Amino acid sequence: MNITKRMGLTIFVGMLPALIIYMGIAMLPVAMSFYYSFFNWNGLSHMSFIGLDNYVSVLKDGIFWKGVKNNLFMMLSGILGQLPVGLFFAVILNRSLRGLKLYRSVLFMPVIISAVIVSLIWNMVYGTESGLLNNVLGLVGLDSWKHNWLGAPQWGMLSVSITYLWQNYGFYMVIFLAGLQNIPEEIREAAVMDGATGWKRFWLITLPMLKETIWVTLIFSISNSFRIFDLIYVMTAGGPAHNTEVMTIYMYTQAFNNSDFGLGSSVSILILLFSLIAIYAAKFITRRNG
């Protein structure tokens, strides 16, 4: 509808509360983080400008890079774990068979459970003494496979990433299902007529037709991997000895445990930068290929 001047004012006033809350608490703080990142400040003291010193000390800190490395590990585990598993279930579920809805419900369920509850459940699954995993291994005679899943340096990240997979693949499964349902039935039927078998159909028809959906899931998976916090904070708090440290944990520790708000802010800007670069790189490739 076209509007008059008086209506314009009404509209402005009507949108003002949402704008104030959104700008004040979601957007402005990003700029404030950027500003804080140039100061030495513990939240109480006088703020003293120190230029890029915070960034320099973060980039010189081996623990930060350990976090970056683990973030990249989570990113890869998302791309190579969550997406294929989600696609696998989507392909199986994409047919009109009675009873399939029930499986979809069960497989999606972990997505809606809070990461805190998921982490606490899996902490017990991984428990060394009474944990589900070690006891099942013992039951089938694989005692030598028992490990301190969260505590051992070589298993920590892998264990965390399996929980991450468990909680999130259902989300991608549903997106892939929507993508699969958009593939016209005639194309499938034509492929069957031409004698294409299951695997061939999947590689030559289904996958290329899903290209757009795959890019969308890729972007989601990448940007989510840089935001991971709850899961690791509750399972290991980044430990032991920073073994499962990620950037968000590092940022939280610096800002809220060490009260170094300037340094914490500089890390949060780096997290923003990393995730934006990853998202825009994926988008750029999409556009070039699409």
Place this chain on the structure above:
Amino acid sequence: MRTSLGKKTIIHLVLAVLSVMNIIPIIWMVVSSFKSEEDYAINPLGLPKLWKLSNYASAWKVAHLGTYFWNSVIVTVGAIVLTVLLGALTSYFLSRFHFRLRGWLYGLFIIGMTIPIHATLVPIFIIMKKIGLLNSHLSLVLPYTAFHLSITIFILVGFMQAFPKDIEESAVMDGAGLYRIFWSIILPMTRPALATVIIINFIYNWNEFLFALVLINKAALKTLPLGLANFAGTETRFQTLQMAALSMALIPLVAFYLAMEKQLVQGMTAGAVKG
């Protein structure tokens, strides 16, 4: 296309096995939550020797679940009301009127979906401290609202845009004000999308942890995820109590999911499926 009986059986079998495997951690935890501490230590895989229902009563009390539930309800409902009311009004203006900054404002609201909340954590803590809201329900209601306005507006604008053009024009002719039109014509028509938006806001707010961790440290104000994480950190000796507490937190969530599955799945994947 028809699927042969043999293939049908295989599909059902594979899916049944994988689905059960998928929820085994949950089933194992719920079963173990009825064991005594000794029983769990000796026999972590089997059924409880004695189904110890009293675990639930003690966990409820020891973990202060009542308090945490209540805080979660207040914060979640408060944020939903604020988000949906302000989001719907904004969506109405953004979807039904032509004005110069419309596209720009819509873009501004949508960009919030790409901002990691970590980039705002320190300033929000400082702001809440300065305006004296640290350790209050409002300190969570405001960020939850701010960060979920984006997806709310995205879904509602998409829905309202599809209404026929002349709906409010005749109402304006009759002399109805914009808010009257919003309240008595647009809002009732938006009901299905409102349901979706309310449901996903519920799940996001109910499960939120990081803001609560930073902005709340009084035990009496902790929400359920924060309270549970704390309880698990302090009561490591009593695993079965922990399991009982987790089961109690899980049951309403799963019930809610099973009742609202369609809207939840649609809403949570809306950004990915449409965008």
